[in-house]
Structures are given as C-alpha cells and as structure tokens.
Amino acid sequence: MILVLVETSLAGDAVEVSREAVTFARDLSAAGGGVPIDVVLVGEPSASLVDELAAYGVRRVHALTGPAFEAFSGAAWASGVLAVRETAGSVVVMAAGTPRGNEVMAHVGARAGVAMAANVLSFGGLSPFTVTRQVVGGAALEEMQLSQRPAVFTVAGHAVEAAPADAPGPAEVVVETPAVAEADLVARVVSTEEPEPDLSGSLKSAKVVVGAGRGAGSSDGFGDLLELTELLDASLGVSRVVTSLGWRPHHEQVGQTGSRISPDLYIPCGISGAIQHWAGCSSAKAILAINTDAEAPMVTKATYAVIGDLHEVVPAINAEIRRRRG
Template sequence: MTLVFVETDETGQVVLTSAEAVTFARTNAEALTALAAPLPAEQPSGHSATQGEVAQRPEGCSDESLRVEAAVIGALTEAATNQLAALGVDRIHHLEHPDLEAYSAAAWAQALVDIAPETGTVLASGTPRGMELMAHVAVRTGARMAANVVAADEGGLLRQVLGGTAFERLVLDGDLQVLTIAGHACTPEETTATSPEVLDYELDIAADDLRTRVVRTEVQAVDGNDTSGLTQARAVVGAGRGVGSENGFGEVLELVDHLGGALGVSRVVTGLGWRPHAEQVGQTGSRISPDVYIACGISGAIQHMAGIEGAKTLIAINTDEESTMVQRADYAIIGDLHEVVGAVNEEIRSRRG
C-alpha cells in the first residue's frame, strides 16, 4: 500500500503538488509495491542498482498492496474529499486533533507513523513541509528515504540530484520506503472516481512532540503588483537582473497582467531585495510547470533551470545569445527586454483596442 500525505490550502482544496504526488503514487503503484518488497537474502545491504540493473523482487502484487491511500491532517472538506476521489484514492485517513491544528513536524510525523503500512511506501510532495515530515517519518520508522523522486520502475527509483542537473537511480532496502516527489514530476490526472472510505481517529499526542510547533502565522500585506501564485499559473513571466533595478518591472508586470499569469523572478532579484522571495523560481524557490514561461533578462543559472524544467514552452528575451536560457529556449528574442516587452505590450493593447 502507498500512503500519501496530502496538503490542503486555506480554502480546503488539495494543493497542486499533492495532487501530483497522488497521481505519481497511483500511476506507479506496481513499481512502488515491488520495490518495497524485501530484497533477497543474497542481495548485499545498502545495495544501489546501477544503470540497466533490475532489482529482483518477488512477482505478483495483490490488489490490496496496490491501494493508494491519503492522509489529511486537520480539516477535511467535501471539496478535498471529492478531489481525492477523482484522483483515485481508495481510502482517506483523517487525522484531526486540537494539538495538530498548528503545524508541528514531530507531532504530525508521529500521526503519520501511527497509520503507516508495515510494508509499502509513504510519500509526500517535495514541498518544504513534505520534506520535513518525510525526514521525521523515516527516522521514526527506521526506513530509508529518497528525496526528489521523479520516476519509478522495476529498476529502482530515479531522483534529481545537484539541483536537477543530474539523476541518481537507487533501490531502498527494507519493507518500508519513504519518498518525496519532485515538484511537477508528473501532471495530475483524474481517473474513474472512487468512493473512498474515510477513517477518523482518536489521537493521543505526546507532549514531547509538541515542544516545537508554529505558534503564530503572519500574513504579509500585498499590493496590486503581487503575483506570487506561481505553481497554479498557466503563464509565467520571469524577470532577472536584466530588469536593471527595483523600479524596472513596469513592462514585465504589464505583460503578466495581459496574460493573466504570474511573475517569477531569479534568485539574484530576491537577493537584491527587488521582489519578495514568494516570487522566486528555482531550486530554493518554486518549481513551476506553466504552459509558457517567458524569461526576461535571466541568464539561466543551474538552480533557476531546475525550477522551470516543467514548463511546456520556454521563450527567452535576452541580450546575450550565448546565455544558457537562450540556448535552452524553444524560442528566443535577442534584444533589450524593456524594448521587446514594451513592444509586445503595445501590440497587445492595439489588438484589444
């Protein structure tokens, strides 16, 4: 069985990355089940499969072992239940307790451990919260953990390393494997809707697990230029050092508005204090998968490229035709971003009358 920790947003909806994780679990159920089976006795402990090597696992997986179940901590809305049903979840574990209303990594992780299968997989999306919880789960269960997994087959797990510039194939020893799924490793896919059983629990929360927890959440005030909804946007306009200054985002923000999209910026932009970290795209920011990403004045550092690898179409606007971004783009325009984006905005305004 595969248990997926599902995150929900402030409206009670399943977040995109968790929908991706559920889809990953369902579409890779057979591989995950086989990989979680015990290794043969002659297989050395700590063994990692090399390229092309197939881990020898017992054949035959029961329907029960292929089940995908979800764990939701806190309020479970009807909307989230319906979303999980559409994604093919067989059972929902609803973990709710007054002491779990505020996030506590240790307490939340123990709640997951209490319902985790003895043999199978526990996974979450590779968000900061998912990463932290799965690390705690791995330690508490004594299981091996793999982070940023992007694929699974009979040869093992494939995960991103070095900021997404390389991949590592490995097999985790033991009956239980703990994973995080890299953002946008797959696209959420609905299937024949299930009628998932919902299990509610009477939880006993240990005081020691509550020593570290969130005690206050402050919502930052935003203005009309806030465009931080990156992970949901179908069009993202990226801006880098090439904008020139904190006041150089005018044309870019207008293009964002025309496209009904979001603004994404490079690490150097947030480092200079020109835009908030919530808008950063890359290894230490958001990983995005829009239909189109328009990179304006961004050279294409490794960390940034790791964050945009899910983009379906990449357009680069840059004065440096040798930059990584231009070389990797589907389409490139060589020129000053202010002139190019300004001309695009003018054409859009003209066509819209």
C-alpha cells in the same frame, strides 16, 4: 498498502502537488497489482475534500486530530504518519516534494531507519523498487534503490499530471488522535502571516509566466514587464536575487527555494539561469529567453532567445501586441 501524506490549502481542499502525489501513487499501485491507497492529512476533512480524494482512487482518509496537530510541526506530523502506517501496514509512505512534505518524510525515514528519496520523478522496477529522482537542483538525475520497507520518498512537483481515477469508489474517513511526545513539538509553527496578494494570478498553475531577474535593474524597472504580464494574461515570476534585493515579494520567486512552474510558455527576462532557478522552471513546455548575454545558461537552454536589453525588447513586444489588438 500505499500511504500518501496530503497537504490542504486554507480553503480546505487538496493542494495541486498532493493531487499529483496521489496520481503517482495510483500509477505505482497499478504496477504492483492494485494495492490500495490511503491518505493521511491533518484535521477533519470536509465532505467535498473526501469526495475529491475518492475521485482520485483513495480508499481511506486518515485524519489526524488533537492539540499536537493544530500547528505544523514536522516531527509531530511524522509521528502521526508513522502511527497510521503501523496500524495500516503500509509498505510505501510518500508525499509531495514540498518543504513540508520533504521535512515530514525525512523524519519518517529517520525514525523508520530507512533511506528517504526526495524529489522522485518516476519509478522503475518493483523488485528491487527503483526510483529516478532530481539531484543538484534538478541539473542531474539519480537512480536509487529503495529496498527497505517502508519505502519512503517525495514526488517532485509536476512529475506527473494530476488526474482522477478511471473507476473511483467511495472513501472511508478514519479520525485518529495519536499520542505525540513533547519533544516532537519543540520546533513548530507559532504564527502565520497572509502573503501579499498575487495580483497576476496563481504562479504555479499559470499557462504563461513572465520572468524577471537582475536585469530589471531596480524595483522601479518592472513597469514594462508587468504590462507584458497583463497583456498575456500571465503571472510574474522572479529570480532569487530579485526577492533578496527586496524588489519583489518572495511568493513570486521561481526556483529551488521558490515555486516550481510548468507553464506552456515561460519568458525569462534578464535572468541568467542559475541552476537553482532552472530547477523551478525546467518543466516549462517552451521558453523564450530575453537577455543581453548570448552565453547565459538560460539562453543556451531556451527554446527561443532574443539577445538584447529587456528594457528595449519588452516595450517593443508590448507595442506590437497592442498594435495587433487594435
């Protein structure tokens, strides 16, 4: 049996990367002869969430409840996942490659005494079970054998496209309250804050993303970029240095420590393309780079490039779009 940790949004539905992880699990199940897929999540799910997971081919939903699961704790969640795994007999335990998913699976692997593969893109042979994963911030790929059981890994964002099952059935809900040691609650979330509103839309699901880096110059240098974002009905994404300097909020950051995006078009402006940023945008279908440096990594990897100052190029693009739209 395959067990998938599913993360939910504040609205109570499964986050996109968790739906991708379940889709990945379904492909793995098919390769293994159709072994069942169960999911484990925190809190009692709504009827709509259960229906959603059932549509993705999930057989059973294990809901972790109790005081230990009221706030996030990587160790406590891992304890709950392992408790479900022991009763369900899972041979594979996996999650989406989010900060929480990677943390929980690292605890699961350590406690089970097996290796954990992070950011898996695909799987190969089943005997031995072989996976290909991203390493060095996505700059290289590594083939890794997971010969021990359970096989524990996380799925890289956008490794597969989330899709419902062809012939789904109903999903059973099992509410569980496993015992959690006090030591597992030493490190836990004690408070949360709402992020600043993303006025340009959801970055991770955007079809077009306009990127901004150090080349913006200052916190006042985003006017033309924001106009382009509005004209293209796009989202704004920025490099780590932009958020570090306080020019833009962190939720707009693209990269290894930010959001991983896969738009139809990414327009990075004034972004050199450090490996950490590339890890977050390499899944874009097309990249149009605007940069003064023709040798910048982002320019050399881009589908198309314009060599020039973004403060000259972007206003010209905006003017042409406005002209064509009358």
